[in-house]
Amino acid sequence: MKILVPVKRVVDPCVAVRVKPDASGIDASGVRMSMNPFDEIAVEAAVRFREAGVAAEVVAVSCGVPASQEVLRTAMAIGADRGILVETANELSPLAVAKLLKAVCAEEKPDLVICGKQAVDDDANQTGQMLAALLGWPQATFASALDIVDGRVCVTRDLDDGREALRLPMPAVVTTELGLNEPRYATLPNIMKARKKPLRVVAPGELGGEPSVGVMTIEWAEPPVRRAGVRVESVTDLVDRLRAAKVL
Amino acid sequence: MTRESIEFDVVVVGGGPAGLAAAIRLRQLAQAQALDLSVCVLEKAAEIGAHVLSGAVMDPRALDELLPEWRHAGAPFDAPVADAHFLWLGASRSLCLPTALLPQCFHHDGGFVVSLGEVCRWLAQQAEAQGVEIFPGFAAIDVLFDADGAVAGVITGDAGRQADGSAGPNFQPGIEVRGRYTIFAEGCRGPLGKRLMAQYRLRDGVAPQTYGLGIKELWEVPAAQSHPGRVVHTCGWPLRADTYGGGFVYHQSGGRVAVGLVVGLGYRNPYLSPFEEFQRFKTHPALRGVLAGGRRVAFGAASVVSGGIGALPALAFPGGVLVGDEAGFLNPARSKGSHTAMKSGMLAAEAVVTAVQAGRHNDVLVEYPQAVCDSWLYRELWGVRNFKSWLDKGLFVGGALFGIEQKLFGASAPWTLSPCPADHLRLDKASDSAAIVYPKPDGVLSFDRASSVFLSNIRHDAQQPCHLRLKDPELPIRVNLAEYDAPEQRYCPAGVYEIRHEADGRAVLQINAQNCLHCKTCDIKDPSQNIEWTPPEGGDGPSYPAM
Ligand SMILES: Cc1cc2nc3c(=O)[nH]c(=O)nc-3n(C[C@H](O)[C@H](O)[C@H](O)COP(=O)(O)OP(=O)(O)OC[C@H]3O[C@@H](n4cnc5c(N)ncnc54)[C@H](O)[C@@H]3O)c2cc1C
Ligand code: SF4
Numbered sequence: 001m002k003i004l005v006p007v008k009r010v011v012d013p014c015v016a017v018r019v020k021p022d023a024s025g026i027d028a029s030g031v032r033m034s035m036n037p038f039d040e041i042a043v044e045a046a047v048r049f050r051e052a053g054v055a056a057e058v059v060a061v062s063c064g065v066p067a068s069q070e071v072l073r074t075a076m077a078i079g080a081d082r083g084i085l086v087e088t089a090n091e092l093s094p095l096a097v098a099k100l101l102k103a104v105c106a107e108e109k110p111d112l113v114i115c116g117k118q119a120v121d122d123d124a125n126q127t128g129q130m131l132a133a134l135l136g137w138p139q140a141t142f143a144s145a146l147d148i149v150d151g152r153v154c155v156t157r158d159l160d161d162g163r164e165a166l167r168l169p170m171p172a173v174v175t176t177e178l179g180l181n182e183p184r185y186a187t188l189p190n191i192m193k194a195r196k197k198p199l200r201v202v203a204p205g206e207l208g209g210e211p212s213v214g215v216m217t218i219e220w221a222e223p224p225v226r227r228a229g230v231r232v233e234s235v236t237d238l239v240d241r242l243r244a245a246k247v248l
Numbered sequence: 249m250t251r252e253s254i255e256f257d258v259v260v261v262g263g264g265p266a267g268l269a270a271a272i273r274l275r276q277l278a279q280a281q282a283l284d285l286s287v288c289v290l291e292k293a294a295e296i297g298a299h300v301l302s303g304a305v306m307d308p309r310a311l312d313e314l315l316p317e318w319r320h321a322g323a324p325f326d327a328p329v330a331d332a333h334f335l336w337l338g339a340s341r342s343l344c345l346p347t348a349l350l351p352q353c354f355h356h357d358g359g360f361v362v363s364l365g366e367v368c369r370w371l372a373q374q375a376e377a378q379g380v381e382i383f384p385g386f387a388a389i390d391v392l393f394d395a396d397g398a399v400a401g402v403i404t405g406d407a408g409r410q411a412d413g414s415a416g417p418n419f420q421p422g423i424e425v426r427g428r429y430t431i432f433a434e435g436c437r438g439p440l441g442k443r444l445m446a447q448y449r450l451r452d453g454v455a456p457q458t459y460g461l462g463i464k465e466l467w468e469v470p471a472a473q474s475h476p477g478r479v480v481h482t483c484g485w486p487l488r489a490d491t492y493g494g495g496f497v498y499h500q501s502g503g504r505v506a507v508g509l510v511v512g513l514g515y516r517n518p519y520l521s522p523f524e525e526f527q528r529f530k531t532h533p534a535l536r537g538v539l540a541g542g543r544r545v546a547f548g549a550a551s552v553v554s555g556g557i558g559a560l561p562a563l564a565f566p567g568g569v570l571v572g573d574e575a576g577f578l579n580p581a582r583s584k585g586s587h588t589a590m591k592s593g594m595l596a597a598e599a600v601v602t603a604v605q606a607g608r609h610n611d612v613l614v615e616y617p618q619a620v621c622d623s624w625l626y627r628e629l630w631g632v633r634n635f636k637s638w639l640d641k642g643l644f645v646g647g648a649l650f651g652i653e654q655k656l657f658g659a660s661a662p663w664t665l666s667p668c669p670a671d672h673l674r675l676d677k678a679s680d681s682a683a684i685v686y687p688k689p690d691g692v693l694s695f696d697r698a699s700s701v702f703l704s705n706i707r708h709d710a711q712q713p714c715h716l717r718l719k720d721p722e723l724p725i726r727v728n729l730a731e732y733d734a735p736e737q738r739y740c741p742a743g744v745y746e747i748r749h750e751a752d753g754r755a756v757l758q759i760n761a762q763n764c765l766h767c768k769t770c771d772i773k774d775p776s777q778n779i780e781w782t783p784p785e786g787g788d789g790p791s792y793p794a795m
Contacts (some may be wrong), residue, residue: 012294014707015791018545021468021503030366032295032705185407185420188383189254195381244702 001055001148001170002246003046005112007075008099009068010121013174019220026220035071040078041176044183045146046114047079054148057081059108063100065089073121076194079185083199084108088210096211099128103207105135110171113155117175119140128175138168142177215242250421251403256286256381258600258745259401259427261388261440263291264300265364266572267315267433268371270593273491279603285604287380289372290404290425292387294787296372299766300548301464301795302364302586303498303506305329305356305479309624310590316372321643323370327361330477335534337485338497339515342534351654355580356479361498363506363794364586367748387783391440391447391568396611399567401426402440405786412712428609429600430568433593436551437768439782441574450561455667456578457555459635460493461769463526463741464508464549464795465700471544474503481583481636483661486528491515491641492554495529496583497538505538505546506795508553510583513671513739513773514640517681522737522769523549524686527694528726531687539693547695548795549741549767554636557740558667563617567610569596577625581650588625595619615725627733666719675775678733697743701763704742705791708762708784715784716744716761716770723778724757732775739773765790 009016014034020027022131035043049055060075062068063086072083086100105113118125132139145156153172157164158179168174187196232238240248258274261266268297269286278285295298308325311318318325334350336343339570347355372382380726388402401424408419432441436459445451449622482495492512499505503611509529511522530539553559553576560577571592578585599616603609621627638650671700689695708715718724728734734757742763748756771781 012705012791015705015793016702030297030363030369032791032793034294181626182418184418187252188386188404188423188425189252191383192254192381195633 001058001059001111002108003049003055003103004108004113005039005042005046005058005060005075006097006113006127007043007062007082008036008116008119009033009059009062009064009071009072010036010119013037019222023219023221026215032066032109033070036119036121037075037118038118038120038176038178040183040237041178041180042114042116043078043080044181045176047150048150048181050079050081055112058112059084061086061101061104063088063092063097066152069201072199073191073194074186075189076197076199078184079190082197084105085201086204086207087201088204090210091217094124094126095214097127097128098134098208100204101127102134105131105143107207112170113173115175116172119178125206128173132173135171135173137171138169138174139173139175140166142174143174144177144179146174146176146180154202165226251421253426254423255426256288257426257428257454257604258285258287259430260287260289260433261402261430262383262433262435262438262572262574263289263293263296263372263382264368264433264435264589265371265576266435266589266593267431268296268368268375268593269310269422269590270433270571270597271375271380272314272371272378273594273597274600275375277597279378281601282686283454283604283605285600285601288425289375289380289382290386290402291384291387292783292786293767293789294385294791296369296382296384297365298791299789300365300368301548301792303464303496303508303583304362304364304586305359305498305584306358306362306364306367307582307584307587308586310594314590314594321374324366325360327375327476327499329356329359329361329479329496330475332356332479333481335480335482337482337534339485340533340656342532343481349651351468351581351651353579353654357538359479361479361500361675362479363500364795365685365792367586385787387786388425388440389422389783391443392426394567394610397566399430399444399565401611403429405783409713411713416711417519421494428604429613431571431593431596431600432568432574433571433589434574436553436573437771437781438574439497439780443569444565444570445561446567448562448565450565454561455555455558456670457553457559458668458671459513459556459772461513461553461739461741461767462508462510462550462552463522464506464547465507465544466546466795467507467542467544469505469539473501473540473542474505475499476501479667482534483647484794485532486786487511492639494583497535505541505542507535512554513551513646514584514668514672514674516676517684518675518678518732518735519681519684521684521686521736523697523700523738523741527689528687531690536693542705544695546793546795547700548790548792549765549769551583551768551772552583553578555667556580556636557633558627558664560774562615563620569599569613571596571615577629579629579632581635583698590630591623591625592620593627595623601762634661635664635667636668640668672773672775673779675732675773676733678724697741701742701765704765705793706789707791708788710762712785713731714759714761715782716759716764717780717782719778719780721778723727725755728774728778736770736774736779739769741767742770745770
């Protein structure tokens with residue numbers, strides 16, 4: 001069985017980002033980039049299946065700029081066997097990524113695709129779902145538990161009003177929730193090994209063409225700065241102030 | 249515990265200019281001589297450059313020797329020094345000192361205004377292209393000794409320990425990284441360097457090292473206020489004449505201005521707060537004119553060595569060498585250390601290759617200190633050997649006398665002044681000191697610690713043992729609070745140390761280790777030397793974009 005894990009290079013979640021003075025995007029110069037945390041969980045889940053003998057191969061794939069090779073190396077340091085970079089400098093909407101991934105799936109023929117539920121940079125939460133729809137495969141999103149039993153994918157989803165258990169035939173698409181696992185630390189020897197694992201770079205053209213841009217970003221703006229609060233002395237003080245502000 | 253072990257020919261600890269220059273030189277020489285030589289660089293930051301904080305005006309002398317083609321290799325040097333100014337600041341006035349009066353070491357001709365973090369990222373690319381294995385996110389936390397007591401490599405930090413020290417669910421023990429030679433390039437006040445200096449008594453007979461704390465911000469300023477290549481140094485206000493230090497304003501390309509203040513850590517008044525001094529510094533009319541209407545985009549702090557040549561320890565010991573600021577190669581008169589760091593790394597690399605070719609390993613690289621003595625590096629530092637000692641006599645008298653010495657004699661002054669004592673010995677008691685009242689931040693030019701530290705993008709896994717170790721946990725209250733009014737509350741630029749009062753009125757020291765900027769000031773200035781800075785989990789700490 002083969003598992004495909006799409007991974008995205010995003011601004012590290014610990015970094016405070018700023019909009020460029022000309023509002024054309026995020027100022028990413030010198031800003032630390034890393035793998036989308038949900039994708040790391042997806043890689044970990046896939047690697048655990050390989051280690052348990054359930055899967056034979058784990059392939060990580062990323063779509064984007066050449067520097068995305070770094071997140072593929074990280075995926076391989078966690079344990080993915082090889083990497084594929086679909087290299088493009090274009091701004092990619094979730095649909096564009098889903099189309100590229102569909103083309104990769106046509107070549108690789110995975111039995112299971114495990115995606116992060118969303119990327120922490122644009123929070124779109126669409127790629128996995130769109131990919132499943134394009135492929136016509138069953139999907140289970142927000143997996144908080146994942147297993148493969150008798151050739152079927154068993155997924156638990158934590159909902160507001162309880163737990164939902166799903167069983168899917170393969171091939172299928174699953175997206176990961178935060179609680180699914182805690183990804184391991186990449187060790188130094190594994191990072192060294194990852195540097196020697198195969199990484200293939202393909203142009204979108206080789207996969208049937210650059211997807212159309214679809215979405216164009218017009219402008220970026222920062223959220224308004226929150227004004228400093230005041231510390232109230234007592235409950236009466238609070239009530240007085242709320243009255244003064246005509247809230248009460 | 250048995251640890252996994254990997255082996256290289258040369259292990260470099262620290263991916264700053266010194267470590268990267270050493271690594272590049274090693275591979276260059278190995279390739280030229282068809283020598284099979286594996287080189288790795290361990291860096292505690294999650295990414296090369298993310299823990300590097302500097303000015304910086306860079307003298308390209310060492311780079312010219314290391315990578316002569318750098319001008320055509322996409323190096324991030326787009327702001328050659330255009331004009332340089334030296335200002336004396338009064339509380340509201342400023343006086344520009346004519347360049348002709350300044351000694352040669354205060355000139356910046358041929359230099360470049362850079363972000364040293366960006367320079368390091370570029371150097372790392374050059375190193376990787378030469379076949380160097382770079383491992384960001386791995387801190388060396390201990391030295392590995394062989395049976396004969398020689399350095400055999402280092403041990404990397406564990407990952408996934410809980411706060412109480414026990415192994416968490418994802419625990420990964422650190423590993424042994426072994427080498428025929430280990431080059432220590434941790435920068436200023438490196439914890440392993442400190443250990444080695446004690447172990448091999450490398451500081452016997454040399455002056456104590458002295459330090460400064462540099463606090464820096466990066467601003468984006470309106471186009472009319474940006475003059476790429478402009479270099480401004482200041483002395484005087486807000487520091488008193490008896491406190492060593494000075495400010496800088498470096499105009500980078502792209503409307504970015506680096507502004508910083510270095511405060512000598514030999515200061516006496518325990519009420520002094522380098523952070524507040526820096527915030528106040530920016531409100532001076534001379535700086536207001538540059539920063540007004542601009543936006544602060546990054547904040548950080550780092551210590552600098554300032555002892556100069558008299559404080560250089562022995563550089564080589566069995567199996568290893570000290571390079572860069574780890575040894576103390578910074579030129580304090582020029583406040584430049586990046587070119588000397590690189591040069592020392594290159595000289596160490598040359599000594600290693602000579603030894604490896606002779607089939608040697610884990611012995612003393614005597615060629616390295618000798619090469620340092622024969623190089624321009626030594627002559628440059630020798631020329632300004634009295635700088636710190638002169639300045640210790642006060643800004644006006646000392647500064648003038650240093651200027652006269654340099655004008656009359658250059659490097660050949662017939663005297664060498666006695667060195668300054670160690671910084672931690674110089675604090676006066678709180679009872680003998682006047683409290684200092686700092687102005688409240690205005691939120692426009694000056695800010696508080698919390699909003700500043702936010703701009704350093706710090707991350708520390710909260711679930712890990714505290715990396716700031718107290719040898720005696722009671723001492724901060726018994727001595728520091730009682731006698732010095734807990735100076736760590738003020739000298740720490742990140743507000744890591746806080747005195748809290750329990751319900752029963754008992755004072756306790758709270759350590760907010762997750763805010764630590766890795767500046768090492770507490771390790772340096774604690775009057776009882778009770779605080780030990782150790783590397784936290786690999787990858788943790790600030791994430792400086794371009795400092
Ligand atoms: C405010 C300020 C202004 C300055 N201005 C200038 C200037 O204008 N011009 C100039 O030339 N110089 C300037 N300097 C000095 C210059 O920055 C230093 O001399 C230079 O960075 C020293 O290089 P280094 O490689 O020895 O150490 P560093 O640059 O400090 O690099 C050390 C590296 O090692 C890593 N490290 C440390 N310990 C470990 C460990 N145990 N395991 C793994 N990794 C580790 C660190 O994270 C860091 O990346 C300035 C310094 C400061 C603080
Ligand atoms: S705790 Fe020490 S090393 Fe960390 S920021 Fe404060 S003074 Fe610097």
